[in-house]
């Protein structure tokens with residue numbers, strides 16, 4: 001399969017890459033790095049990425065920014081970062097890719113633990129995750145041509161603990177290999193409309 005992996009250089013993206021590159025052609029995408037560059041916050045850039053890649057069988061999104069902040073410090077502007085980048089950015093990857101992906105192809109998005117196990121300062125991430133998981137549930141029953149959609153919802157990755165661990169007291173860290181296998185389940189398997197939790 002030819003798979004576009006957005007966010008390939010990140011911790012989650014590297015986990016997906018390590019597992020799926022064993023048997024698939026991976027087109028690595030990122031805002032600044034990769035085989036193609038794309039800013040998922042810009043719908044025109046998403047269209048340009050798909051034009052450049054041309055044909056593909058699967059899209060994995062392991063990208064999406066949110067603003068971590070105590071709820072009382074959030075403004076509309078800081079809250080919109082998660083909605084517009086993590087949520088709408090990934091949704092636009094599906095909307096723009098839908099007419100171009102192969103028959104029987106798949107979209108796999110990334111959410112995260114915070115809408116099921118919240119932490120202080122994580123409301124924006126929890127909101128974006130919830131929106132994305134609702135999108136996956138709703139879209140799955142309408143996708144044409146045998147196209148599937150799922151989300152992977154990892155807990156805090158072990159490799160990300162230095163960066164984010166202080167926000168996640170008491171949370172289990174998950175191994176990148178487990179996260180990679182969750183993406184494999186979505187891409188190589190037959191699931192659709194599911195949120196694959198990695199805890």
Ligand SMILES: NC(=O)c1ccc[n+]([C@@H]2O[C@H](COP(=O)([O-])OP(=O)(O)OC[C@H]3O[C@@H](n4cnc5c(N)ncnc54)[C@H](OP(=O)(O)O)[C@@H]3O)[C@@H](O)[C@H]2O)c1
Pocket residue numbers: 006007008009010011012013029030031032033034038039040041062063064065085086110111112113125153154155156157158160
């Ligand atoms: N790390 C964790 O423990 C964890 C756990 C659960 C969920 N998540 C979620 O997984 C996603 C990725 O997290 P991460 O920790 O792997 O991130 P990361 O290590 O910071 O890497 C982010 C990746 O996404 C790309 N990227 C950033 N902004 C982008 C944009 N606007 N358009 C396209 N690509 C963009 C970056 O590309 P460049 O380097 O080229 O800029 C990089 O490849 C986030 O939504 C996060 O909430 C992470």
